[in-house]
Amino acid sequence: MDALNDFVVFAGDKLWTWAVLPLLLVLGLYFTFRSGVVQFRMIPDMFRTLTNKTPRDESGEPQSVSAFQAFTISAASRVGVGNIAGVGTAIAIGGPGAVFWMWTMAFIGGASSFIESTLGQAFKVRDKEGFRGGPAYYMQHGLKARWMGIVFACVLILCFPLSFNSLQANTISATISGSFGGEVGWIPWAVGGVLAVLTALVIFGGLRRIASVTQSVVPAMALIYLLLGLVIVGMHFDRLPDVFASIYTQAWGTQEVVGGTIGAIIMVGAQRGMFSNEAGLGSAPNAGASAAVTHPVKQGLVQTLGVYFDTFLICSITAFIVLVATPDLADAERGIVLTQNALVSSLGSWSNILLSVIIFLLAFSSIIGNYYYGQSNIEFINPKPIVLTIFRTVVVAVVFLGSIASADLIWSTADGIMGVMALVNLIAIGLLSGIAFKLLRDYSEQRRAGLDPVFTRARLPEVTGIQCWEDELSVTGPIPVQGEQRSRRG
Template sequence: MDALNALIADGGDRLWTWIILPVLVVLGLYFTARSGVVQFRLIPEMFRTLTDKTPRDEDGRPQSVSAFQAFTISAASRVGVGNIAGVGTAIAIGGPGAIFWMWAMAFLGGAASFVESTLGQLYKVTDKDGFRGGPAYYMQNGLRARWMGVVFAVILILCFPLAFSSLQANTISATVSATIGVDNAGTWVAWVVGALLAVLTALVVFGGIRRIASVTQAVVPAMALLYLLLGLVIVAMNIDKLPEVFASIFSQAFGLNEVVGATFGMIVMTGVKRGMFSNEAGLGSAPNAGASAAVTHPVKQGLVQTLGVYFDTFLICTITAFIILVSTPDLANATRGIGLTQDAVVGALGSWSGVLLSVIIFLLAFSSILGNYYYGESNIEFITRNPRTLTAYRVIAVAVVFLGSIASADLVWSTADGIMGIMALVNLIAIALLSGVAFKLLKDYTQQRRLGKDPVFTRDLLPGVTGIECWADEASVTGPIDIATRTREHAKQL
């Protein structure tokens, strides 16, 4: 097993070093330049569109989930193990300098996230619960390459609802075991935690996207606020060490870290991999959530999902890094993953905080399981609409949560890294080919905003672009109730 794990880990490292990283950097720079640094320039718009009113149907009901609910679904997947265990792993392997590269790739990745989520909205389709879409859909409808969409969908299903959800469950189990003083997973504690997680997951996922959205809308803001408050208390207690922390992050980002033996390449690679695992920018996962929203212009979800990247990395990951680094850990002998963060929290606040951190990790990881599940469901329905297949998928997704709680995580981590790299590469190729369409949408959005309008897109605004199933006319986009209101307001202005 150790040999297999080493082989998979080595193959994943080579894939990231020689293919994924160069493609990420080049495309990130290209998207940033072509969009006029959209990920910075339109930050105010990101917050404005986050609370956008949801278009309604003829009966006055929301057409689908809201922009904010789509944000929380994607945040539910983003904000999880990667923000606590992943950041701890990055610091243990690459030292404080790895955090700088997490920040840098979040900024570049923001442009990629904008492009992929805008395309996800443009090429979305309708279903019984509202809308669904994502990379598989823009590969099929935008590139006319269904085979590519199927390949992506299969990889995503293996990666998120299976591998990543297993990791989230394993982290919950390990944290609970450590909190009550049990040395390792696989004991009765892990079995009990696994069974409880499986039941809770089943209760939510068998209720469909609207139930998932309702749960994540409540859980994600609560868990984020609780974790941020915990981190701010620890940082405030060690405020005198903050300048030293910033200095170590920047000074060690560009050279050898003697403490952990990390070279420059290792520091960069660790920051990029752990950062992408956490914020998912360019990975092709967030567009699945973004496409489910009912909005009046595709660019709105492009902006909202870019904000999600910042929320994940610049807030949640950064507070984890500060929690660890202000405690001045012994990085030379540090435990990778969740243990480093746990030790820092308990060391700063006392043993009681271990219980609080366990609750936070449970909320983080459980919401990630729900987000991961929805990504898989959207792609299952892309491959087949057979209801039996969807039911079988739900059963498997619940079973994986249970099994992940009692299994060893080492092999799953290495496998997930490799699968994530392949998935990212397929998606990056697709959005590179379709990026021109996203930039046309951005131009239309900014022109409408300059005229003081709340932007509304219809597919006739993109003549020559085929494969767009929704966005037929203004009434279908804004809803009959909203268009009547707009007509009255326009008449008053005249």
């Protein structure tokens, strides 16, 4: 088993090192310059569109989930134990300089996130709950390659709702067991049972229930973790200038740490950052496509904000917790232990209980977000209700089994599978990026005219395969009964 795990780790590292990360970097830079640095210059629009009113149908009900709810579904998947364990690993291997490269790749990846989520919206389809879409859908309708969409969908299902959900459940179980000394044999079984029931209650309720849970859990989770980080940083405020200095100076290998040549620092920072914020990997567009918005670019902007929320807020909180409380990283343990030690040294042993609560919120929200990614792709392959019911049952079982299983081989395998998924998606968005740039131009022209942008497929008649966006009425919803004129002034 150890030999198999070593081989999987080796193969996964080579895939990420020689294929995925270079392609992410090259395409991210291309999208950045071609879009006029959309991920920076349109930050005000990101916040503006996050709170846009949701278009309604003829009965007055929302057409689908709101822009904010789609944001929280994707954030639920992005923000998980990787924000605690992954950042700790990056710092233990690459030192403080790895944080700089996490930030850098998040900024570059923001452009990739914009492209993929804009395309996800453009090629979404309608279903009984509202909308669904994602890479599999733009591969079929945009590239006319359903086979490619099926390959992507199968890889994503294996990776996110199955492998990653078992790992999130395993982390919750291990953390709670650790809070009780790690010797209580019944705890993993109890945790698994509770998690399975909670997961079933949410996912069998459909998209609307998933959205309602994530829009409550994600902000609460972020607020608790932010307050915790501010308390610890405040306790070590005098170290903050040194922390910032070490992040920027050690990013260039001027002070080598454990294996910290500049190449190793860049690689570990970039890789851990991409694992966390998922920019360009093809996961977030599944959530972004579910939103009812009046222009595809709006959800592209919202999902770019999601990358920043994950890396510049949640990952940075972890980094500062570790770095202000652990000045000496020599012999630092990797993963979540480094963060736990930083918490205990600052707040005392009771903080392990608090960390268990935070990890529960992080991991459970990820289970819900990961499940929805799988649902969207299961329905792409086969939309029959019985297939979805079987899938939901399997996910619940995986959550239970993950709570009591060993996770080493699953972690290694999932990392490699995610690399394959990223490669397929990056090829697709590279080929379809011209459509996203046309949509951005259309959005910008309407904004300059003082309008709240509305897209219909007649505005891009040369683009085939768009399933929705038939006319303005279907996009914005019916005019209110009172006969008021709808204003498009932004």
